[in-house]
Amino acid sequence: MAISTYAVAVGGNRRGRHGTPRAEVRAALALLGGTPSPIIDTPPLGPSIRRFANAVTVIASAEPPAALLARLKTVERAAGRRAGRRWGARVLDLDIVLWSGGRLATRPLTLPHPAFRTRAFVLRPLLAVAPGWRDPVTGLRVRHLHARLTRARPINRPRGTW
DSSP, X not given: XXXXXXXXXXXXXXXXXXXXXXXXXXXXXXXXXXXXXXXEXXXXXXXXXXXXXXXXXXXXXXXXXXXXXXXXXXXXXXXXXXXXXXXXXXXXXXXXXXXXXXXXXXXXXXXXXXXGGGOHHHHHHHHHXXXXXXOTTTOOBHHHHHHHHHSOOOOOOOTTXX
């Protein structure tokens, strides 16, 4: 059985049975194993008003992507995740971001995660544990994706307004 490597994003912004969102993320990282990033605090996207605790872990597994996704959803439900509003508050959110097998496009799962390149709350922790991992779509390494996303952009001012 072939072993694959996965980068799994871990986040949450509601208290759960382990306590604070940071404690929930810490518990999920311990359960998943692998090489965890530091946990960072980030502002929410969408309608939620609560800050998120976010991290990434790099794990090795013999599970194919669909089986790992099913296991992650089971972990979310066990932590108290309930179906609800997209981008709303949640105890735990687990997403497969990258897979050593490259690309995958099925109905329940697209790899790499379609939005990971635009999310600093994923790229910053991923940078800590897998800076050299190449995005199979762009060919860029995680460190380059992070630099592109976070670099300062010049202010476009009309000529003669200095």
